[in-house]
Amino acid sequence: MSNKTLLTIIGIALLVALPFFVKSPYYMHLIVTIAIFSIVTLGLDVVFGYTGEVSIGHSALFGIGAYTAGILAMKLGIGFWPSLVFAPVIAALFGLLLALPALRVTGPYLAMVTLAFGTIVQILINEMTDLGPWLDHFNLTEGPLGIKLVKPLFIDLRGTVPLFDMPILRLKEVEFYFVATGILLLAILVINRLVASHIGRAFEALRDSPIASDCMGVSVYKYKVVAFVTSAAFAGLAGALFAYSEQYIAPNTFGFDLSILFLLAVTMGGRKSRLGPVLGAAIVVYLPNLLADINLFRIIAGLIAVIALVSGAASLLRDRSAVRGVAIPVVLCLALFALSISLTTITDYKLAIYGVMILFVVYYLPDGIVGALKKAISTVKPEWVRTNVRIEATGGAGDAFVAPTSSAVSGSTLLDVKQALMQFGGLRALDKVDLDVKAGTIHGLIGPNGSGKSTMMNVLTGIYVPTGGEVLLQGENLAGKKSPEIAARGVARTFQNVQLFGELTLIENVLVGLHHTYKAGFFQVALKTPLANANEQGARQRAASILSFVGLAELANEEARNLPYGKQRLLEIGRALALDPKLLLLDEPAAGLTAPDIKELVQIVRKIRDHGITVILIEHHMDVVMSICDTVTVLDFGQKIAEGKPASVQANPRVIEAYLGGAAAAAV
Amino acid sequence: MQYLPQLIASGISIGMIYAVVAFGYQLTFATSKTLNFGQGEALALGGLTGWSVTTWLIAHGIGVGVAYLLMIPIVLIFGMLQGAVVERLGVRQAIKTKSEAGWIMATIALGIIFKNLAENIWGRDALKFPSPLPEAALTFGSVRIQPMEIAIVIGALAMMLAVELFNRRSIFGKAVVATANDRDAAGLMGINTGLVIAFSYALSSMAAAFAGVLVAPITTAGVSSAAVLGLKAFAVAIIGGLSSGLGVIVGGLILGITETMTGYFISTGYKDVPGLVLLLLVLSFKPSGLFGKATIKKV
Numbered sequence: 032m033s034n035k036t037l038l039t040i041i042g043i044a045l046l047v048a049l050p051f052f053v054k055s056p057y058y059m060h061l062i063v064t065i066a067i068f069s070i071v072t073l074g075l076d077v078v079f080g081y082t083g084e085v086s087i088g089h090s091a092l093f094g095i096g097a098y099t100a101g102i103l104a105m106k107l108g109i110g111f112w113p114s115l116v117f118a119p120v121i122a123a124l125f126g127l128l129l130a131l132p133a134l135r136v137t138g139p140y141l142a143m144v145t146l147a148f149g150t151i152v153q154i155l156i157n158e159m160t161d162l163g164p165w166l167d168h169f170n171l172t173e174g175p176l177g178i179k180l181v182k183p184l185f186i187d188l189r190g191t192v193p194l195f196d197m198p199i200l201r202l203k204e205v206e207f208y209f210v211a212t213g214i215l216l217l218a219i220l221v222i223n224r225l226v227a228s229h230i231g232r233a234f235e236a237l238r239d240s241p242i243a244s245d246c247m248g249v250s251v252y253k254y255k256v257v258a259f260v261t262s263a264a265f266a267g268l269a270g271a272l273f274a275y276s277e278q279y280i281a282p283n284t285f286g287f288d289l290s291i292l293f294l295l296a297v298t299m300g301g302r303k304s305r306l307g308p309v310l311g312a313a314i315v316v317y318l319p320n321l322l323a324d325i326n327l328f329r330i331i332a333g334l335i336a337v338i339a340l341v342s343g344a345a346s347l348l349r350d351r352s353a354v355r356g357v358a359i360p361v362v363l364c365l366a367l368f369a370l371s372i373s374l375t376t377i378t379d380y381k382l383a384i385y386g387v388m389i390l391f392v393v394y395y396l397p398d399g400i401v402g403a404l405k406k407a408i409s410t411v412k413p414e415w416v417r418t419n420v421r422i423e424a425t426g427g428a429g430d431a432f433v434a435p436t437s438s439a440v441s442g443s444t445l446l447d448v449k450q451a452l453m454q455f456g457g458l459r460a461l462d463k464v465d466l467d468v469k470a471g472t473i474h475g476l477i478g479p480n481g482s483g484k485s486t487m488m489n490v491l492t493g494i495y496v497p498t499g500g501e502v503l504l505q506g507e508n509l510a511g512k513k514s515p516e517i518a519a520r521g522v523a524r525t526f527q528n529v530q531l532f533g534e535l536t537l538i539e540n541v542l543v544g545l546h547h548t549y550k551a552g553f554f555q556v557a558l559k560t561p562l563a564n565a566n567e568q569g570a571r572q573r574a575a576s577i578l579s580f581v582g583l584a585e586l587a588n589e590e591a592r593n594l595p596y597g598k599q600r601l602l603e604i605g606r607a608l609a610l611d612p613k614l615l616l617l618d619e620p621a622a623g624l625t626a627p628d629i630k631e632l633v634q635i636v637r638k639i640r641d642h643g644i645t646v647i648l649i650e651h652h653m654d655v656v657m658s659i660c661d662t663v664t665v666l667d668f669g670q671k672i673a674e675g676k677p678a679s680v681q682a683n684p685r686v687i688e689a690y691l692g693g694a695a696a697a698a699v
Numbered sequence: 700m701q702y703l704p705q706l707i708a709s710g711i712s713i714g715m716i717y718a719v720v721a722f723g724y725q726l727t728f729a730t731s732k733t734l735n736f737g738q739g740e741a742l743a744l745g746g747l748t749g750w751s752v753t754t755w756l757i758a759h760g761i762g763v764g765v766a767y768l769l770m771i772p773i774v775l776i777f778g779m780l781q782g783a784v785v786e787r788l789g790v791r792q793a794i795k796t797k798s799e800a801g802w803i804m805a806t807i808a809l810g811i812i813f814k815n816l817a818e819n820i821w822g823r824d825a826l827k828f829p830s831p832l833p834e835a836a837l838t839f840g841s842v843r844i845q846p847m848e849i850a851i852v853i854g855a856l857a858m859m860l861a862v863e864l865f866n867r868r869s870i871f872g873k874a875v876v877a878t879a880n881d882r883d884a885a886g887l888m889g890i891n892t893g894l895v896i897a898f899s900y901a902l903s904s905m906a907a908a909f910a911g912v913l914v915a916p917i918t919t920a921g922v923s924s925a926a927v928l929g930l931k932a933f934a935v936a937i938i939g940g941l942s943s944g945l946g947v948i949v950g951g952l953i954l955g956i957t958e959t960m961t962g963y964f965i966s967t968g969y970k971d972v973p974g975l976v977l978l979l980l981v982l983s984f985k986p987s988g989l990f991g992k993a994t995i996k997k998v
Binding site for chain 1: 733789792796798803804807809811814815930969972975979
């Protein structure tokens, strides 16, 4: 038995025993609330931690779940268990609605969208007391009056086991505790499986580089929707539990402040972990108690001040120049202590204290408590801490390629660009360019800076929609198709300024490229079906093979952002190969590489071609272009000025003029 | 339908308030690509500070009109200081570390702190603001307009015009425009872009605080509706385009008029909804705004 399973069993045993030690109904209720909030924060972490989007609308989704349960119970007489199905489904539908703007916007815009969504929901709950004459003036939400519910008694266990001989109110609370923690454990299990799967990797990929995700066939929009819907479903589920736990819900509960509290919990606890959001939820639920008791608050503030002084002094001893950086937090902590002594009542300043906590976390605990602990432990015992899943898979370089399924006969036309026109305002970045790329060749695309080479790449991969012309891949027009659709048709690329998924490991980067090999969906991942396992095993093997092909096998579990530049370029090629492309576009792969690295690169590109993959190569290193390309096309100011065998292009006077200017050409 | 001109007239003045606050969003977004999520609170704080100064002056025997005029420069300075605090504590560090979630959360947190402090200083209830102009409405045909509503339109336009002129004519304004166009290049040309960003925050909060004292005489001063107001002004900034100068005036008018219409034809309880729905719709279908230009992504 591994340490991990042992810890899990001990943890579950503690959770089972807990209600028999906590006799106070007040604390029992508090613990249940922590479990419920944990479900929300774990769900929020999927959006906030993994896809990196700030949602200030989760209290509304939580409220929708609660009101679904409340309305079902009050208006339709439908009880607890069905509401556990309805609440997440309804909340997920709203999550879908909320994700709609995510198609076009991210960051602050999306944060504002979620805030607006939350405000609208709260207004609707307040106002939908009269659905108008068409619906018989139906009072859906009871408005500000709120809805009352009754906590269910699941099984009457009194008189069966002596342990359960307790008053009926306490029995209800204990049973509800078991249901809520059971659901929490289930939520942890599902989210654990989700984030470790190809779906979780897709979330992180779209956070680190949306453009590269799309070009790897991982649709940014689709996975943002999946993240929002999943997150909303968990919030809704927790909402239903909350409604029955509180036995009363009113619109004011589900406002802006609660959304902020959820965000605070996730950031303070630590993003991208299971422990973090649960810890954060426990803190924010317990916080009001702390703030209700001024003496307790003074003690805690005093402790924080002492810790700040000691750690401040310690870091000063290590680094004398850190005075400015250390002074501010220490002074803030001392000020907090002074404030706690001077205040007579504190409840009025609750929100300001939440605000200060958010500021503190943003500045000094950006990775949360769990992140800070991990960091502290890793300075002592680095092997105890890992941020990424360690993937042990081996594969030989020879297995990097699958047998080509492409029907393209070597020498026939694979890509036929006809009269491609790309206009930005008055500028023609591509001016009616024709390109005929034969299958199984390496086709060079050269030209001075600003001649339209990268624009051509972007047109070919759907990042730009051409203003005119056709892009035919084996006869099918790609113009107007979105990047993920083009990727699915077998066009892969690398980027001029490297676009790796920085926080993912090397092997995970390649696994994102292998996304198309996964057939298992969300529920199969959650249930860990044999298909899901087989997909994952197969993909890992393949990813390991690809890494050995590009010579990065021993670095498989390093984070991509820690790689040196040259290796990052190789990793990008590996990731692109994972797409099993018919056509591979390499955008300046040798830029910034050292001479030995370039030699290695040339070998790799040749091998790729030998496996039947057609390559388009943009490159400024002429020796590379001239030695490996079968055909070369030269662009200048968006127009094709020459095409042919490398040697003939090199001798073409127009090409020389484009590179060296008119006078130089005349001198030759 | 005979109420239509009246609804439009009432919508214009509130629309101009949104326009001024939205203009404030544009200022900081232009220089730093960041926004103050506590912009609504900046407006409320301006209104409350203005209330304290005005009532203090009146208590010392100064007439309402003069007190109001004397109060305005004080509130403008207060607004600038408040904006500078937001920039220092909420934004500067996050810009350095390029943490988007960082400044979003920090400006939200500062908004909460300001709101909570204001509640403790001025109380939770909205305060009646002494009106510097007669409250009796002027009648134009069937339309009744309060003198203060006209003052709002004039004041709002004057504020935006003054800032625009400053940006276009003065050398410091040119630094602001340069930073807005390309922060790195401006920095290399010797412009202290950090200072420019701090200044844009000061101007942004100043605009909001000014809007606060403009609107307070016809509504009230208080923090309770600050967050929703900030959000609706953001809707206006989006409709007008975050980077399209005076598109916010059109956006403000659209929202102001829609709101009075909703209040009249449906229910005042729903009057915040159209602005928020408009925000969602514009961001879903035309995120660059009705008047903004779409940007070309560079790879």
